[in-house]
Amino acid sequence: MxxxxxxxxxxxxxxxxxxxxxxxxxxxxxxxxxxxxxxxxxxxxxxxxxxxxxxxxxxxxxxxxxxxxxxxPEAIETEPTLPNEIGMHRVAFSVDDIDEALRIAARHGCYPLRGVATYQDLYKLTYLRGPSGILVMLAQELTED
CATH class of the missing domain: 3.10.180.10 (2,3-Dihydroxybiphenyl 1,2-Dioxygenase, domain 1)
Structure with missing residues (x-):
């Protein structure tokens, strides 16, 4: 199948x-x-x-x-999902410029939950709350130039 x-x-x-x-x-x-x-x-x-x-x-x-x-039926408001809750978690996007993506998100009132992290010199990434409390992960692959 x-x-x-x-x-x-x-x-x-x-x-x-x-x-x-x-x-x-x-x-x-x-x-x-x-x-x-x-x-x-x-x-x-x-x-x-x-x-x-x-x-x-x-x-x-x-x-x-x-x-x-x-x-x-009318939508049911719930508390926004936390990163460690069981169930539907987040939507993740690869971006080529995380700083630009964060500037765009900020125009919508959306900011990182804590900050931007670097994972093993491979990625810069962050979680933010998008519209309706959606958890959004943004990740930029780090390349050696």
Missing amino acids: AITLENVGIAVRDIEEAISFFTDLGLDVVGRDTISGEWADTAVGLDGNHARIAVLTTPDGHGRLELFEYLH
Whole structure:
């Protein structure tokens, strides 16, 4: 059996805010829709499921996010996930300039949880809180020039 990762789905408070954040980081919107109906209720397992969705992709086309903002049933606010909690954890991106990526994130009010670390002289990386409390990891591969 062949298997391919299709996307990572993330429920957000404000889809426009989330789209703005991720497109500023360099992702591209490849589709938007509003979904509802019996098929959506069955697929997701929620009666009366009605949501705005957007699919974004990385420029290389290999990574996709599906963002969804629930209109019905009403979205449930929870505490933001901590890095050591079991379950869906974070979305990670490789960037070629972590300082520029952090400047872009800061324009959206998003800052590193603690700072930028260097892992074995291979990567500079950090976790930050994106829109709706999403944990986002940014990593820049360090190269010898």
